[in-house]
Amino acid sequence: MKTLIEPFKVKMVESIKQTTEPERNQFLKEAHYNPFLIKAENILIDFLTDSGTGAMSDQQWAAMMQGDESYAGSKSFYRFESTVKEIMGYKHVIPTHQGRAAERILFGVALKKGDMVPNNTHFDTTRANVEYNEAEAVDLVIPEGKIPEKIHPFKGNMDLNKLEEFLAKHHQSVPLGMITITNNSGGGQPVSMENIRETSRIYKKYKIPFYIDCCRFAENAFFIKKREKGYENKSILEISQEMFSYADGCTMSSKKDGMVNIGGFLAMNNDDLALQARNMLILTEGYISYGGLAGRDLDALAVGLKEVMHEDYLQYRIRTAEYMGEKLLEAGINIIQPTGGHAVYIDAKSFYSHLPPTQFPGQVLVCELYKKGGIRGVEIGSLMFGKKDKQTGEEIPAPMELVRLAFPRRVYTQSHFDYAIETIIETYKDRENAQGLKITWEPPFLRHFTAKMAPV
Numbered sequence: 001m002k003t004l005i006e007p008f009k010v011k012m013v014e015s016i017k018q019t020t021e022p023e024r025n026q027f028l029k030e031a032h033y034n035p036f037l038i039k040a041e042n043i044l045i046d047f048l049t050d051s052g053t054g055a056m057s058d059q060q061w062a063a064m065m066q067g068d069e070s071y072a073g074s075k076s077f078y079r080f081e082s083t084v085k086e087i088m089g090y091k092h093v094i095p096t097h098q099g100r101a102a103e104r105i106l107f108g109v110a111l112k113k114g115d116m117v118p119n120n121t122h123f124d125t126t127r128a129n130v131e132y133n134e135a136e137a138v139d140l141v142i143p144e145g146k147i148p149e150k151i152h153p154f155k156g157n158m159d160l161n162k163l164e165e166f167l168a169k170h171h172q173s174v175p176l177g178m179i180t181i182t183n184n185s186g187g188g189q190p191v192s193m194e195n196i197r198e199t200s201r202i203y204k205k206y207k208i209p210f211y212i213d214c215c216r217f218a219e220n221a222f223f224i225k226k227r228e229k230g231y232e233n234k235s236i237l238e239i240s241q242e243m244f245s246y247a248d249g250c251t252m253s254s255k256k257d258g259m260v261n262i263g264g265f266l267a268m269n270n271d272d273l274a275l276q277a278r279n280m281l282i283l284t285e286g287y288i289s290y291g292g293l294a295g296r297d298l299d300a301l302a303v304g305l306k307e308v309m310h311e312d313y314l315q316y317r318i319r320t321a322e323y324m325g326e327k328l329l330e331a332g333i334n335i336i337q338p339t340g341g342h343a344v345y346i347d348a349k350s351f352y353s354h355l356p357p358t359q360f361p362g363q364v365l366v367c368e369l370y371k372k373g374g375i376r377g378v379e380i381g382s383l384m385f386g387k388k389d390k391q392t393g394e395e396i397p398a399p400m401e402l403v404r405l406a407f408p409r410r411v412y413t414q415s416h417f418d419y420a421i422e423t424i425i426e427t428y429k430d431r432e433n434a435q436g437l438k439i440t441w442e443p444p445f446l447r448h449f450t451a452k453m454a455p456v
Ligand code: F0G
Pocket: 048, 049, 050, 051, 098, 099, 100, 101, 123, 125, 126, 180, 184, 213, 215, 253, 254, 255, 263, 264
């Protein structure tokens, strides 16, 4: 059959509320044109993030009933630990409440002032946690990874020549190296097995421990299976095990490919570092066998990590983004190509070619999609990454003006996606009437979350 169906049926439903365009106009005004400030009950389809927004399976809910809430050494912890060891293969498994807590602990024990950490592209919390330790986060993705319309099967790959050059010069200041799979900040783009292997070889040559930011490891493994020679007959588990075998540890946000609503972990082989990390964990997250989570959360995760590797799920998952991408391209709308694993990224600069970056075309598109159809996405452009000139106070725009529509796992169906596609196309037809935005108030950091805006 040619029709690809959602590989699940629905057992429990959550209503979503229809609102009218005038109501949405009012909500948007009250939220100061920043959809982060709109109440979720007034959103029809929420593509703000794929993080912690997925639906758990009956098996996960059943596992939660077996949660062992013992403070130390719970059965839930051992079930979680053995699953992580089976997939990732590392000796020490340290649970945390989410991904950035794993990052904070790892960098807190491994980095010192003046150090440098290479990566294909640091996710923003990863970068912020490196910088918080007064170290420098260095992005070395291949050049193709920065050109939205450039087609490449593994646009998340590390630029190996640049990495080699960088380490030849700076290896003494690099206490650990990373790679992010899939590369979220570059469009959810995968990294090839060959590139992971070569990245590992270069880090090894300089005796630098290698950590994988593996939030979306199963999506990455699926792309390897589909696009890299020699992997077509391997299982997602085998591919994942091989990816992890090249590294010394990983940081994980379980809110993505852990298929749960909260959780994360840090895993590694180094005994010394693990000891320090566990000491830090006890100080800030919780005891070593729960790390800020309930026993039942660890059980849901132990099941989720296995479910995410089912190929019919991954096929539906990756095809969803591809399908939306195809429909938008047919309508003449530019997106990051090819579509990645968890989201579609629309190029708002060409969508609203009449709006200069100083009028935040990405944020305008986010607002217009909400107004037109009650859809919420997120701006990844000059509101998120723009800076102010220290002398003149003038806005320095970001290199790209993107809108990310990220897809919660197992939540929306084909008709939700068709509705979203129609909304985007209708918004595109109406593009000439869109008005720019200006910032009326902003906080000192990470302004996109809470900034207030108004039409220019
Ligand atoms: N690394 C990557 C690649 C991520 O995408 C995220 C989160 C994190 C680390 C941090 O994990 O949220 O559990 O603390 N990304 C979310 C997103 C927030 O919307 O892309 P966390």
